[in-house]
Amino acid sequence: AAVRPDLHALVRDDRVHRTLYTDQEIFAEEMVKIFGGRSWVYLAHESQLPEPNSFLSVRMGLRPVIVTRDRAGVLHAVFNRCSHRGATLCREQSGVAKSFQCPYHGWTFRNTGELVGTPWPQGYGEDFDRTEFGLHKVSRVESYRGFVFATLNESAPALTDWLGPATGWLDYWIDRAPGGEVLVRSGVHRMGYRGNWKLAYDNAGDGYHPAFSHRSLLEMASRMGESKDMAYFGRSPDEGPMRTYMLGNGHSVIDQRPNYDGPGSFWANQRPQPGRERVEEYIRAEYGADADRLLDLCVGSQINLSIFPNLLIIGNQIQVVEPLAVDSTQLSWHATSIGGVPPEINTIRMRTQEDFPAFGEPDDQANFEEVQRGLAAPEAEWVFANRGLNVPGWQEVGPDGVVSSTATDELHMRHYYATWLDLMTSGGAR
Numbered sequence: 001a002a003v004r005p006d007l008h009a010l011v012r013d014d015r016v017h018r019t020l021y022t023d024q025e026i027f028a029e030e031m032v033k034i035f036g037g038r039s040w041v042y043l044a045h046e047s048q049l050p051e052p053n054s055f056l057s058v059r060m061g062l063r064p065v066i067v068t069r070d071r072a073g074v075l076h077a078v079f080n081r082c083s084h085r086g087a088t089l090c091r092e093q094s095g096v097a098k099s100f101q102c103p104y105h106g107w108t109f110r111n112t113g114e115l116v117g118t119p120w121p122q123g124y125g126e127d128f129d130r131t132e133f134g135l136h137k138v139s140r141v142e143s144y145r146g147f148v149f150a151t152l153n154e155s156a157p158a159l160t161d162w163l164g165p166a167t168g169w170l171d172y173w174i175d176r177a178p179g180g181e182v183l184v185r186s187g188v189h190r191m192g193y194r195g196n197w198k199l200a201y202d203n204a205g206d207g208y209h210p211a212f213s214h215r216s217l218l219e220m221a222s223r224m225g226e227s228k229d230m231a232y233f234g235r236s237p238d239e240g241p242m243r244t245y246m247l248g249n250g251h252s253v254i255d256q257r258p259n260y261d262g263p264g265s266f267w268a269n270q271r272p273q274p275g276r277e278r279v280e281e282y283i284r285a286e287y288g289a290d291a292d293r294l295l296d297l298c299v300g301s302q303i304n305l306s307i308f309p310n311l312l313i314i315g316n317q318i319q320v321v322e323p324l325a326v327d328s329t330q331l332s333w334h335a336t337s338i339g340g341v342p343p344e345i346n347t348i349r350m351r352t353q354e355d356f357p358a359f360g361e362p363d364d365q366a367n368f369e370e371v372q373r374g375l376a377a378p379e380a381e382w383v384f385a386n387r388g389l390n391v392p393g394w395q396e397v398g399p400d401g402v403v404s405s406t407a408t409d410e411l412h413m414r415h416y417y418a419t420w421l422d423l424m425t426s427g428g429a430r
């Protein structure tokens with residue numbers, strides 16, 4: 001068998017090696033270590049499991065997993081893999097079930113994983129012990145204010161320690177909803193691309209590409225209305241006020257709020273949102289003085305929060321990065337609605353959540369596929385993330401120790417690859 005190259009030689013201060021995106025063995029190892037064996041991984045939002053005995057089929061890297069609530073409401077995660085001969089046990093996306101019966105030979109498991117029945121039990125010897133045939137359980141499942149994460153690493157830090165300063169940004173995002181009530185129940189917008197999963201993670205924290213990659217969306221917006229933000233995109237984005245903050249453990253955020261100019265700005269509603277005007281007119285007529293406050297709840301969060309390795313919060317949406325193979329990835333955009341507001345407010349929020357996946361994400365995915373194609377050339381070995389490196393005046397250390405820089409700095413890639421390398425090469429317990 002081929003000896004895996006030393007990963008320390010493949011991740012440098014200003015560059016990473018192409019094989020991190022193309023090598024099958026590195027990918028297989030990531031799926032074990034980065035996606036749950038050592039690190040916490042995002043699985044679901046609690047509102048997707050609204051009642052006792054709710055379940056949701058997800059993946060933890062390549063491992064098929066069922067997230068369940070037991071009858072008391074406690075969350076569990078079990079491998080969606082029958083303990084008999086390995087068949088996928090639950091073939092539904094979501095629902096309510098106290099138990100699951102395997103479609104292959106009919107073994108039945110409680111939603112907490114115990115084997116509770118086999119057809120024709122007389123066919124098993126005296127030494128058959130049902131308690132040895134429960135579903136494999138994911139040992140630790142914890143949630144932070146509705147965001148459910150899991151790990152197979154018994155000695156992983158507590159979830160809040162892993163998230164670190166990212167909790168403050170999650171709080172900001174959650175508390176924009178009245179009463180902090182965020183609901184992920186509006187369906188999923190799924191898209192796949194032929195490229196490595198890290199291309200999506202690289203890009204989520206990249207403030208360098210939008211002025212180029214998303215030019216057509218920006219031009220469409222500019223035809224819909226003038227705003228200072230268009231001028232911002234017209235000149236070097238380095239001069240813009242947006243900054244990116246490194247939150248530790250590979251997490252980071254781009255803060256676009258300094259660009260936000262209130263309702264009417266590009267960031268609020270000058271992007272293609274068919275039907276928005278009519279609903280907005282109705283809200284103004286119906287809710288009078290309260291309309292401004294309500295419409296402000298429709299605006300996107302103005303942050304791009306990346307929680308390593310697979311959770312991206314973009315505007316009002318949750319995007320989950322789901323690796324399928326070294327060169328194949330699925331991205332799932334979960335629209336969110338909020339509690340405590342008239343239904344029309346969630347209608348407008350939905351319009352603001354449709355525009356980017358429809359008009360912006362295809363630009364990004366085209367880039368992901370073209371990068372993957374480019375990386376097939378073995379002689380050109382390196383991928384560079386050196387913008388902003390050692391540029392005087394760009395990077396600052398905040399009082400909390402959080403390093404920040406201009407949003408066009410490729411700091412995010414350099415930051416998370418340090419975590420990536422650590423998880424891939426350290427002994428295990430962290």
Ligand code: FES
Pocket residue numbers: 082083084085086087102103104105106107
């Ligand atoms: Fe599930 Fe046989 S594989 S019962």
Ligand code: FE
Pocket residue numbers: 203209210213214360364
């Ligand atoms: Fe983009």
